[in-house]
Amino acid sequence: MLGSFAVLRKQSLLGDAISHAALPGIAIAFLITGAKDTNTLLLGALISGLVGTFWIQGIISKTHLKSDTALGLILSLFFGFGMLLLTYIQKQPNANQAGLDKYLFGQAATLVESDVWLMSIVTGICLLVLLLFWKEFKILLFDADYTKTLGFNTKFIDILITTFIVLAIVLGLQTVGVVLMSAMLLAPAAAARQWTNSLSMMVFLAAIFGAFSGVFGTAISASQNNLSTGPVIVIVAGIFVLISFVFSPGRGLLFKQIRFIKNRRDLKLHKTLAFMYHIAKTHEDISHPHTIKILNNFQGYTKGTLQKLVDKRYVKLESGNWSLTNEGYKTAANLYNQQSENNE
Amino acid sequence: MKNKIAVQVDDLTVAYNYKPVLWDIDLEIPEGVLMAIVGPNGAGKSTLIKSILGILKPIAGSVAIYGKPYDKQRSLVAYVPQKGSVDWDFPTTALDVVMMGTYGSLGWIKRPGQKEKKAALEALEKVGMLSFKNRQISQLSGGQQQRIFLARALVQNASIYFMDEPFQGVDATTEIAIINILKELRKAGKTVIVVHHDLQTVPEYFDWVTFLNVKKIATGPVKDIFNDDNLTKTYGINYKVVVSD
Secondary structure: OOHHHHHHOOOHHHHHHHHHHHHHHHHHHHHHHOOOOHHHHHHHHHHHHHHHHHHHHHHHHHOOOOHHHHHHHHHHHHHHHHHHHHHHHHOOOOHHHOOOOHHHHOOHHHOOHHHHHHHHHHHHHHHHHHHHOHHHHHHHHHOHHHHHHOOOOHHHHHHHHHHHHHHHHHHHHHHHHHHHHHHHHHHHHHHHHHHOOOHHHHHHHHHHHHHHHHHHHHHHHHHOOOOOHHHHHHHHHHHHHHHHHHHOOOOOHHHHHHHHHHHHHHHHHHHHHHHHHHHHHHOOOOOOOEEHHHHHHHHOOOHHHHHHHHHOOOEEEEOOEEEEOHHHHHHHHHHHHHHHHHHO | OOOOEEEEEEEEEEEOOOOEEEEEEEEEEEOOOEEEEEOOOOOOHHHHHHHHOOOOOOOEEEEEEOOEEHHHOHHHEEEEOOHHHOOOOOOOEHHHHHHHHHHHHHOOOOOOOHHHHHHHHHHHHHOOOHHHOOOEHHHOOHHHHHHHHHHHHHHOOOOEEEEEOOOOOOOHHHHHHHHHHHHHHHHOOOEEEEEOOOHHHHHHHOOEEEEEEOEEEEEEEHHHHOOHHHHHHHHOOOOOOOOOO
16 A cells, blocks of 8 residues: 555665665564563564654765665665674574564464554554545645645655655555565566556555455465465565556556557558559559559568458458448548548 | 745855855846746756755755745746656546646645646646646647646746746647747746746847856846846857847
């Protein structure tokens, strides 16, 4: 759901950076409290995720570095620091430490009821904020400068969006883990964009795709032994993306190709017809027959296109000679008029 | 007649890094003029507009709209950004973009209703784009996109309009359509300020002009100051234009 905004902001990689940036937060939270309470750990993740995000934005606005450089820098820096802390924790004689690494790849199986409650509540809040500030989010995404001139506090809207993206990521960490979280954020949104041209529909579809990936992924991993849930969910989401890229009617590759071929074929027919119309005009009888050789000599039209025109009854074939029918003549004349109108 | 000052800029200085982009600009724009801002690339034309509108933060200087700070007078001002500044692949329709012009008067959280929709449709009609209202913005031509932006500003029903290169990359038909709308705005007593590139059309389209190249070179009525002397000062080369009367 929130992934739609990340995709439209062209900050897709931000999700990746945030999820990696959350790792040291988890580790530090554990070091301070010494306990493995989920809420505390996630709070740590949230804080370090936010710190990472604002650093990234700071780097972009204060230096000449491009956003991808800033993202990469923060991503690896925080992740490296997080790994360092994790290994340090593992060396400690604290029996509690086992299992922290589940945040790396996620372990949906370890979710308990209170975790699910937390997720539902935060999702509910996200939804509410999204509905309330829908107009503000939309206009900021489309045209930030203009939004400012209308008197909106763009910084506030920006921080609001970013905070909720970070929140969504941090919550997902438990399920799919640091490494795969960004796919969970982006895949549903990227898939949804293929099917629709309206922002509300895109957000709605992304939520549906995300939910389905979660349900299917969990079901598949539960039915097989030794399949961890997180990666399966991500793969299911990936399949959604693949299907969307190929089969969506407006932007999909398949339909684009089909439309392209069909257009070419139509144009070829029209050209052949127009050509015959021109020759026919020079003769008194519009159905003056021509051999294919003459037609071929001019522009190399294939027998195939002529045959198709015969099927449409625009052209008739008599003893090896091709000629225009009355109907074909009329259609060609119309076509010709249309063309010149379009050009005006 | 033209004695009321719509926009007053004092000592405005803007810098991105160390080098100033605008240096100590003083500018008075009288009410009811159609003004072009001209100058070479990098002269700070867009920057001037953006800092008047508070999008960029100046190092020094102040801006007053009808004698009061811009913050208090926002509702009087509409802005048409450069067409290239937004992503036209954004999933939305032409009508939706024009509706955005009403968001400012709506304020936070409130949704646009029938009244706003009616205003947006009227603006679309004015720019001759009514039949495209449900069109995806990605499927509009450059000229049509520019008209949509203009319609969005018209919806705001402001007194002062700032436009950043509205004629860039549009065909002759659109250019004429836009300039006619701008002239209508002026007739209605509005003030229109346009960043403009095509020097040849300045005398034909505008009645007021500001020459800018980091510093303000000159500002005033086109018929008085649009001459070779000022053009040469602004562009640094010997410039000759034929001003037909």
